[in-house]
Amino acid sequence: MIKNVYDTSLSLLTDLYQLTMAYGYWKSGTSEKEAVFNLYFRKNPFGGGFTIACGLAQAVDYVNNFGFSAADLHYLRSLTGNDGQPLFEEAFLDYLAGLKLTIDLEAVPEGTVTFPNEPLLRVRGPILQCQLLETPLLNLVNFESLIATKAARLRLVAETDTVLEFGLRRAQGIDGGLTASRAAYIGGCDATSNVLAGKQYDIPVRGTHAHSWVMSFDSELESFETYARVMPNNVTLLVDTYDTLQGVQNAIETGRQLRRQGYELSGIRLDSGDLAYLSIEARKLLDEAGFPDTAIVASNDLDETIIASLKQQGARITIWGVGTKLVTAYDQPALGGVYKLAAIRHEASGAWDYKMKLSEQAIKISTPGLQQVRRFRDERGFLADMIYDEEMNGAERLVTLIDPLDFTKRRRFDVGQPFENLLVPVFRAGQCVYANPDIHTVRARVQTQLAGLHPGVKRFVNPHIYPVGLEQGLHELKTELILKLREGR
Numbered sequence: 449m450i451k452n453v454y455d456t457s458l459s460l461l462t463d464l465y466q467l468t469m470a471y472g473y474w475k476s477g478t479s480e481k482e483a484v485f486n487l488y489f490r491k492n493p494f495g496g497g498f499t500i501a502c503g504l505a506q507a508v509d510y511v512n513n514f515g516f517s518a519a520d521l522h523y524l525r526s527l528t529g530n531d532g533q534p535l536f537e538e539a540f541l542d543y544l545a546g547l548k549l550t551i552d553l554e555a556v557p558e559g560t561v562t563f564p565n566e567p568l569l570r571v572r573g574p575i576l577q578c579q580l581l582e583t584p585l586l587n588l589v590n591f592e593s594l595i596a597t598k599a600a601r602l603r604l605v606a607e608t609d610t611v612l613e614f615g616l617r618r619a620q621g622i623d624g625g626l627t628a629s630r631a632a633y634i635g636g637c638d639a640t641s642n643v644l645a646g647k648q649y650d651i652p653v654r655g656t657h658a659h660s661w662v663m664s665f666d667s668e669l670e671s672f673e674t675y676a677r678v679m680p681n682n683v684t685l686l687v688d689t690y691d692t693l694q695g696v697q698n699a700i701e702t703g704r705q706l707r708r709q710g711y712e713l714s715g716i717r718l719d720s721g722d723l724a725y726l727s728i729e730a731r732k733l734l735d736e737a738g739f740p741d742t743a744i745v746a747s748n749d750l751d752e753t754i755i756a757s758l759k760q761q762g763a764r765i766t767i768w769g770v771g772t773k774l775v776t777a778y779d780q781p782a783l784g785g786v787y788k789l790a791a792i793r794h795e796a797s798g799a800w801d802y803k804m805k806l807s808e809q810a811i812k813i814s815t816p817g818l819q820q821v822r823r824f825r826d827e828r829g830f831l832a833d834m835i836y837d838e839e840m841n842g843a844e845r846l847v848t849l850i851d852p853l854d855f856t857k858r859r860r861f862d863v864g865q866p867f868e869n870l871l872v873p874v875f876r877a878g879q880c881v882y883a884n885p886d887i888h889t890v891r892a893r894v895q896t897q898l899a900g901l902h903p904g905v906k907r908f909v910n911p912h913i914y915p916v917g918l919e920q921g922l923h924e925l926k927t928e929l930i931l932k933l934r935e936g937r
């Protein structure tokens with residue numbers, strides 16, 4: 449069963465309503481209307497000041513492999529409406545059988561620091577195709593961006609310490625485990641305990657041993673000695689099964705034996721009790737015994753808040769094993785990214801008809817347009833991001849940013865201000881034109897991006913809000929459209 453799931457085409461990995469809308473477009477002859485959708489989120493997760501974009505590599509893979517298999521069509525053929533008749537007519541299934549994506553896709557590269565309301569992806573093409581991609585793209589980008597952001601926060605508190613991702617056993621299913629390991633590594637973890645993720649994604653794998661190993665022997669010392677004999681080049685001993693500080697003494701004894709054979713005790717792991725106190729005491733014992741290079745690993749429901757607190761208490765831990773709270777994004781389990789229609793090409797005039805969704809809450813009013821994001825910077829880092837419409841403006845106009853929630857807040861840049869446009873071409877007419885960087889390059893990008901952010905944006909408590917504004921022309925267009933829509937249609 450599990451193998452079948454992973455062998456199947458993923459074109460049905462979507463909500464039924466995408467297929468019923470697709471049928472509607474096809475049946476009413478509008479499936480080829482050119483549309484633009486933007487994928488963005490409205491709020492940074494974990495009460496933080498930034499979000500790391502992640503999941504594009506999977507999205508590229510998904511689009512590259514898109515296509516309805518005979519088995520997919522067979523299943524769709526079996527679906528019926530409430531009168532018992534087929535939901536989809538045969539000619540539509542034939543259409544799906546021959547469907548090849550011809551979309552253009554722009555995206556923010558993985559590992560980029562992003563902010564609310566900025567498009568992470570922009571899809572342009574026949575509306576039926578854009579619609580079919582909504583759910584899978586959100587599925588892929590929301591989760592990985594969430595986990596990469598959590599890992600980046602762990603990396604910020606851990607500073608130069610090692611962070612190991614230990615989450616597989618508590619992850620949300622198989623892919624929840626695999627993609628969490630990938631995103632956690634990209635966000636800043638150093639390695640994972642998840643061996644399949646190591647193989648699939650080229651992530652370093654690391655690990656210690658469990659309590660069951662110790663419990664399966666008559667004594668803790670015997671368990672340590674046996675482990676060290678079997679794998680003298682990879683010995684990190686879990687010392688808290690019975691009495692932690694006695695466990696440290698047993699680890700030291702094992703370390704002495706290892707040394708006689710020309711090996712070193714790599715580390716000990718603490719997994720319960722007061723991790724600050726125990727790590728300080730364990731460090732003293734190890735140092736006094738001549739093991740200053742034996743590392744202290746800690747685990748046990750850790751997250752960035754506990755790690756920060758332990759560091760503030762002077763804990764002598766240099767390797768942090770983080771599982772559940774990382775891979776399940778425990779304190780905020782979803783990013784909440786959305787995919788909104790932003791423009792449709794008017795068939796008669798050929799001009800764009802800008803589209804937006806109204807809401808009583810200003811933050812939920814979508815922004816129309818073929819959006820691009822321009823990030824202004826100086827030699828110290830990032831200054832502000834401007835969302836603009838790529839087809840609406842001459843480059844010389846792209847200087848004034850308006851706060852989307854308070855139009856009286858404006859910021860002007862000189863025409864010569866250095867900038868970078870965040871969205872890059874990924875697909876053109878259905879053909880991939882983007883080479884995904886390798887995972888290590890993406891991981892390094894996260895750190896250089898974070899270095900460009902003011903420390904206030906990175907702090908965990910009441911972070912400074914990084915300025916993201918609408919370009920003046922886009923702001924005016926949006927305002928006009930809101931007024932028009934409110935006047936009633």
Ligand SMILES: Nc1ncnc2c1ncn2[C@@H]1O[C@H](COP(=O)(O)OP(=O)(O)OP(=O)(O)O)[C@@H](O)[C@H]1O
Pocket residue numbers: 719720721722723724725747748749750754757758761
């Ligand atoms: N000095 C500390 N400061 C802050 N949090 C800590 C400290 N030491 C441990 N913790 C955290 O406290 C939480 C719970 O620890 P608690 O002592 O209740 O469990 P435990 O030690 O695992 O108990 P048990 O022995 O039943 O396994 C964990 O998330 C752990 O990481």
Ligand SMILES: O=P(O)(O)OC[C@H]1O[C@H](OP(=O)(O)OP(=O)(O)O)[C@H](O)[C@@H]1O
Pocket residue numbers: 614615617618657658659660719747748749750769770771772773
């Ligand atoms: O606490 P987390 O952040 O989720 O990290 C992973 C946890 O998984 C293991 O515990 P578990 O009790 O499953 O097995 P064990 O017997 O090896 O401790 C490990 O000892 C960690 O405590």
Ligand SMILES: O=C(O)c1cccnc1
Pocket residue numbers: 614615641654655656657658717747769771
């Ligand atoms: O290797 C470890 O120490 C490990 C692996 C998974 C979960 N907890 C700990």
